Amino acid sequence: MRPLPHRGPMGRGVLLIALLVLGRPASAQDTEAPRASDTATEAPEPAAPGSGAEAPEPTSREPEALVLSTNFGDVQLGGRINVRETIEQPQGGIWAGELTLPAARLEATYRWKKRLRAVVEFDVRGEVKDAFIWLKLGQGFATRAGRFKVPLSLIELESATRLPVVRRGLLRDVLDDALGLSGRLPGAQVEWKCPGCLGNVRLLSGVWQTQDPDSKVALERGLGLMPALRGTWELGSVELGASGLLQPAGASPGGDQRSWLAELDVRHTLALGSGALRTWAEALTGRAALIGGTGKMLMGRVVTGWRLGGADRGKAYVEPFLMLSAMDPDLDRPDDLLWEGAAGLNAGQWNRWRVQTQFEVRKASSGTPPVLEALEESLASRRAVLVQLEVGF
Structure with missing residues (x-):
């Protein structure tokens, strides 16, 4: 393991904030709410089925976040810090470790009545994560513009603080890092929630801009515009979803070929005593220009x-978890399967802080496309152990 860096001013600041948050009284937090900046499709509590009432706009911060009220609206402040030790062994290599700060974020949300929101989430290392404006139009319609997540993969859209895993693994490396078809991009979308439907029915449709390394896209490439759509139906503890995305030839870094993906997913929560069994599952198919090949790819x-x-916010809990991922980059090509298995355990105070451990095993077949093996984080076979402290405030 490489030696740990000297703890400078930033390290002392992170430690101080963590201690302050861990020492907050349990009564400060008592409800669970999704973070709007971490998912483009988070859903508030729906109106009663058949009531015809319109559901409120998405909630961006937990109720206990610092709120600054003015005559022109409210500003809510919050954030989170993750400190992670990663120890990896690539196939044929040696174990090596690294202490990192994968997230150190501050979020500010401006709200005016129930019609307008402006969200900025900033990583203290100098990167803007989310920056968008959400406007309620009426009749169930709303619009969003700025930088936010492309509504493709359910697990990629879900807030990192709500998923049990330390990191999303193989499919994150492929969809985001390799292909640039998920994650946060500049874009605009129209949202619609059916006010009179059984359950919570939502439709999203928008365009996002593919970016070159210099953050500019040539006009002759159609500005790199990439359309996507998503529909979800939430009924009780089950949510079903479907997504589609098209990257036209002019918007693809892969040249004159186009990329497309289609996805089906499900999310389910089963209450078990004072706890719950939470499950996310998804399957994707399509073709990616960067990977090449003649057949469709299949991922799950x-x-x-x-x-x-952890039935209530701030209550102690433990949570064992599993994650399985697999990808066939080209169904017409033999011996190119990639798969990954992960298992781990969370422990802490629900929706306040947690210590996470995760063990991963990744296997790549001999026919894996070179573009995937050439990633910065490489999709080659490996084993890894991760330990992470996550604190939200």
């Missing part, structure tokens, strides 16, 4: 965690 991922305790 399942994440499940059994939370014991």
